[in-house]
Amino acid sequence: MNKQKRFWMRTIILTVLASAVVYVVYSSLTMDKEKSLDNGDEAPNFALTDLQGMKHVLDDYKGQGVFLNFWGTWCKPCEYEMPYIQSQYEQFTDKGVQVLAVNVNEADFVVEKFRDRHKLTFPIVIDKNNLVQQSYLINNLPATYLIDKDGRVVDYTTGSLTEERIQQMMEQIKP
Known part of the structure; x- marks a missing residue:
């Protein structure tokens, strides 16, 4: 038995x-494979506050290209690309290309320390409730959307970017 x-x-x-x-x-x-917004789609509008308390509304950037980067301080590939984003921001900000770096739900203090350590000067906003991350269908970080002067999605990519690639992307959305 x-x-x-x-x-x-x-x-x-x-x-x-x-x-x-x-x-x-x-x-x-x-x-389902990883979803993203399609090229030509209107970029979902949002309003988030930066570390200085200034409100950033995506629709206010119409007429300019927007390099919309989703990131986290704990994300090593995100940290790798930040100096390159800063360098290209300095080159393209006067040419009508703006950077909006959307941190995904971290404490202001942690993000401020990261910003200061890397000497970042572009706007950093924090998506405290992950609503923007959800509306852009972000699963993996870093993730970057290119938005043209009309507020339409031009391209989407995930993973760390080289400085050359960031420069090409900013050229692509320069008005």
Whole structure:
């Protein structure tokens, strides 16, 4: 009888494991690929406050290109690209291209320390309730949307950017 109990116990365990494997495979095959807004879509408007207390409304930037970067202080690829974004911001801000860096729900103090350590001068806003992150369908950081002078999405990319790539992107949205 003892052998029979072990046989049934093993059979049940193997059935549960096999079911789990089948579920994982099925889920990964049927899961939606990472979504983003499509090129040509109107960029969702938002209003967020920067570290100095100034309100930034995306629609107020119409007529200019916007390099909209979602990031976090804990994200190493985000930290890697920040000096390059700063460098290109200095080159393009007088040419009608603005940077809006949207931090995803971190404390002001932590973001201020990061900003000061990296000597960042472009506007940094904090999405405290993740509503902007959700409206832009952001899952992975860093993520960057290029928005043209008419407020339309031109491009979307995730992952760390080189300075050359940032320069190309800013050229692309220069009015």
